[in-house]
Amino acid sequence: MDSYQVGTNTPIKLKVGIETEAITMTYPFLYHSEDDDTPYSMISPFDPAQKPGWKQLDNGNKVNGKFFRVVSFLRFFNSFPDEETFNLAIQQVKDTYEASLKGGDVSPYMMAFELKSFYKDKTCVIESELLLT
Amino acid sequence: MKKIVLLSVLWSSIVIAQSGTEPTAALQNIAPPSSPAFVLMDITPSNIIVPENIQAFSLQTISAFSGDSSNGLSNNNYAVEFQPYWYVKRERMDFFKYNNLTTQKADDSEVTPNDYTGYNIFGDVWKRFSVSMALMNGTFDVLPQAQSYVSVGARTRLLSFKTKSQINDIKSQYTAYTTFMSSPEVIAIFAKPGLSPSEINTAITNLETYKTIVTDFENTLQRKPVFALDVAAAYSHFMGDKNQDLDDAFGRFGVWASGDLAFYTPTIGTNSHVHIYGVFRYLRDGLNLNEASDLFIETKTDYGVKMELELDKLSFAYEYITRDADDNNEERSIGSIRYKINKSFTLNGGFGKNFKSDGEQVVLFGIQWGLDYEPSVVLGAGN
Known part of the structure; x- marks a missing residue:
């Protein structure tokens, strides 16, 4: 799993960017460890297209040693005549999705992500995980 | 005959x-x-x-x-x-832009559905x-x-x-969708780290309220x-x-x-x-x-x-x-x-x-x- 060195940089902030026809709902969660089933803190779900700015993790508290997870759920409401056209829309999602973290004056860190799309439901789930050290 | x-x-x-x-x-x-x-x-x-x-x-x-x-x-x-629309990058694309709704607010600023007060009558030309x-x-x-x-x-x-009524319907359906997607019932599904993307998708799309909201939303958008x-x-x-x-x-x-x-x-x-x-x-x-x-x-x-x-x-x-x-x-x-x-x-x-x-x-x-x-x-x- 990827890790991000928080160091003394606080507060740690998250920014999600995406350019897509779909409505994107993003859910950022903080866990004490990667084995936890429930998060101890979260940022309220948001649509990055409507709220594009930086958001503090855990209200600016220290997050060293925590497990951070961001899930984005996309739902397309336009019609797709076929799966190939849908896949082209998903390609744009892959090309433009960015979930980045930063603290202090340190350059933003781009989180790696896994993407799974579902043509039948016109949906897509994107997940990023990071150990904050 | x-x-x-x-x-x-x-x-x-x-x-x-x-x-x-x-x-x-x-x-x-x-x-x-x-x-x-x-x-x-x-x-x-x-x-x-x-x-x-x-x-x-x-x-x-x-x-x-x-x-x-x-x-x-x-x-x-x-x-x-x-x-060609689908083969080139769509710059700054989002749901409202795709549906031709426009706002006076600057790019990268926070917006709400009510900020979309205009309609781009030429928005379908390239699309x-x-x-x-x-x-x-x-x-x-x-x-x-x-x-x-x-x-x-x-x-x-x-x-x-x-019409203004059609535009308002889109905005209110967007609000209904995002409000539901921010509900504790939905958050609880996304909060489970053990679920795979397929399991998350199935859990969300099988929710009865989700199905109702999405169907209403699509019917609104399909209005000519x-x-x-x-x-x-x-x-x-x-x-x-x-x-x-x-x-x-x-x-x-x-x-x-x-x-x-x-x-x-x-x-x-x-x-x-x-x-x-x-x-x-x-x-x-x-x-x-x-x-x-x-x-x-x-x-x-x-x-x-x-x-x-x-x-x-x-x-x-x-x-x-x-x-x-x-x-x-x-x-x-x-x-x-x-x-x-x-x-x-x-x-x-x-x-x-x-x-x-x-x-x-x-x-x-x-x-x-x-x-x-x-x-x-x-x-x-x-x-």
């Missing part, structure tokens, strides 16, 4: 002709072949085309009795249509722009023997207008603009016939526009609309034979109207187009029926009087399908 019997016979012929191909897979993604390259040759069910839900790339075929139908459905009328190319073989009521033509065309939606103006242009080149001592020559060039005034009629059906179309077409037609059997060019102007009742799966339409030509005037009076059997299978038919026809005659009835990257009809191994 005579027409119904004739249509039944023609339909049976098509089914019989097709039975030899033994499709072994379900027909998929069938779309009416309405590319301008086809429409130019008057072989589509309707001369009034509306660029709805075009595939990013499609290969269309048509089985027209006006073409060389000596080999049944395997006649040589094919069109490739390509929508619905498509280019097509067709290879056709037929007589097209011009030459006694079937001839080959190559056509290119383009079409798009130049203007669209939505109260007015839309579609434009198209196409050129068809006659490839010549050495047997008849005819060189390749200018075929047909046309530009046309159709305006669609759409009235939403929810009392008839969930997605039901009554459409009144107006159409104008300028045609420079080189496919005319004089007494010496030489081709000559004639300029024609078409204008007419079309009425359509669009129900959820079925639509009835009638169009009347009058053509002012250099030497005489002609009319096209066509009734058409479209029935969507299921999500991927649609029947189209048209009957009536076409331009250049003597008396009332069937002009087209059949199945048309779009061949995607993968064929819509998969033939058996023996074929």
